[in-house]
Amino acid sequence: MAAPSRRLHNPVIFVCDLQDKFRNAIWQFDKILLTSQKVLRAAQILQIPIVVTTQNAGKLGPIVPELQPLIKDAAVHSDKTLFSMVTPEVSSHALFSGQSKREVVIVGIESHICVTQTALDMLAQGHKVYILADGVSSCNEEEIPVALARLRAEGAVVTTSESWIYETMGDAGIAEFRDIAKLVKETSADTKTALAGLLSKI
Structure with missing residues (x-):
């Protein structure tokens, strides 16, 4: 029998603009952080590269302290005025310089602006894009289902x-499965909380 292998071979996690200045403006911001923490912990276990952006950090500050320990080894940390995370610094990074396409996973804000424009840019470059519905939000909660419906229509996977x-x-036989299963169990209450909050608008 062949050795177990992962189902997704080139994933990368995009963390979009989760800055403290937005904490009180974004609907269910605390729920996004719960999901982002879980996903970033999974990234550590599975050794998935991370791309982090801030929107005009000089004025809007750094990434929230809850995520700082989990992004310290990010492959790219790009400050931007663009709405899309696909800045020149990100585009030119070795993660995207080869011929192979990536499975880009996006969490962050705002679903209808920066998340949408990032997803559209990545799709245009031929990458597969996953939007985590329990990990994105906007100031106005009504924007979220419209943005997710558009992104589905454009070819992104909303999950x-x-x-x-x-x-x-993809396979319980991979070496990291036990640690991931432990993480999922440890964060099960947070997962329920995030789903109940953020998916209520989908």
Whole structure:
């Protein structure tokens, strides 16, 4: 029997503009952080590269402290005025310089602006894009289902963090499965909280 292998071979996680200045403006911001923490912990276990952006950090500040320990080894940390995360610094990084396409997973804000424009740019470059519905939001909650419907129509996969984590693995025989299963169990209450909040608008 062949050795177990992962279902997704080139994933990369995009963390979009999760800055403290937005904490009180974004609907269900605390729920996005719960999902982002889980996904970033999974990235550590599965050794998935991370791309982080801030929107005009000079004025809007750094990424929230809850995520700082989980992004310290990010492959790219790009500050931007663009709405899309696909800045020149990101585009020119070795992650995207080869011929192979990536499975780009996006969490962050705002679903109808920066998340949407990032997804459209990545799709245009031929990458597969996953939007984690329990990991994105906007100031106005009504924007979210409109943005997700548009992104589905454009070819992005709208899914949940747990579904994506298990799809990335694809096989309970991989070496990291036990640690991921432990993570999923540890964060089960957070997952329910995030789903109940953010998916209520889908």
